[in-house]
Amino acid sequence: QKEVEQDPGPLSVPEGAIVSLNCTYSNSAFQYFMWYRQYSRKGPELLMYTYSSGNKEDGRFTAQVDKSSKYISLFIRDSQPSDSATYLCAMSAGTGGFKTIFGAGTRLFVKA
Amino acid sequence: GAVVSQHPSWVICKSGTSVKIECRSLDFQATTMFWYRQFPKQSLMLMATSNEGSKATYEQGVEKDKFLINHASLTLSTLTVTSAHPEDSSFYICSATGVGQKVNEQFFGPGTRLTVL
Numbered sequence: 001q002k003e004v005e006q007d008p009g010p011l012s013v014p015e016g017a018i019v020s021l022n023c024t025y026s027n028s029a030f031q032y033f034m035w036y037r038q039y040s041r042k043g044p045e046l047l048m049y050t051y052s053s054g055n056k057e058d059g060r061f062t063a064q065v066d067k068s069s070k071y072i073s074l075f076i077r078d079s080q081p082s083d084s085a086t087y088l089c090a091m092s093a094g095t096g097g098f099k100t101i102f103g104a105g106t107r108l109f110v111k112a
Numbered sequence: 113g114a115v116v117s118q119h120p121s122w123v124i125c126k127s128g129t130s131v132k133i134e135c136r137s138l139d140f141q142a143t144t145m146f147w148y149r150q151f152p153k154q155s156l157m158l159m160a161t162s163n164e165g166s167k168a169t170y171e172q173g174v175e176k177d178k179f180l181i182n183h184a185s186l187t188l189s190t191l192t193v194t195s196a197h198p199e200d201s202s203f204y205i206c207s208a209t210g211v212g213q214k215v216n217e218q219f220f221g222p223g224t225r226l227t228v229l
Binding site: 008032034036041042043044045046049051088092094098099100102103104105 | 116118153154155156158161203205207214215216217218219220221222223225
């Protein structure tokens with residue numbers, strides 16, 4: 001079993017839809033949770049950073065962490081064609097030699 | 113926000129030659145830099161972690177004599193692919209974290225596409 005599981009998609013939605021992207025994990029020591037967006041042939045860009053459980057909102061993006069279920073989500077409201085990209089979840093237990101583990105990435109297509 | 117650059121953005125070389133890729137943090141001091149490899153439609157594969165002034169720590173299965181990493185300053189790390197072969201063709205991405213960043217907050221460079229003929 002992988003430490004982090006993420007459905008690779010692709011996920012195709014119409015413009016304006018609410019998008020839900022998810023990751024599950026097995027390591028209960030993870031405390032830091034990130035979402036990255038990666039456009040084709042580009043480096044990943046940090047979208048959301050969350051410590052421990054709870055919600056965080058930034059514009060059209062909302063990140064949720066449920067540590068009891070070992071489940072994290074990224075919601076995108078009013079999705080736009082420019083949101084079409086691969087979204088990677090990432091998580092870590094902290095510093096001192098703890099690595100950041102990345103999910104496989106979910107490919108999202110938002111159709112105009 | 114924190115900016116990380118990579119150079120070159122793409123490179124084509126002949127089999128057997130060596131290629132150097134530079135990763136620079138432009139507006140912060142990068143105490144730790146990471147090098148990743150990414151194949152098409154796959155996630156990031158961590159190759160090595162380098163701390164400024166120290167030897168890099170390589171992941172299992174990554175040949176340290178083939179992928180030479182140097183992190184001589186707080187703003188520059190280099191990856192040299194020695195005696196490159198076609199199977200080394202890939203997208204190489206660096207990331208950095210350091211002074212002023214949150215725990216495990218990595219900022220990625222734009223990547224370097226290496227094609228070995």
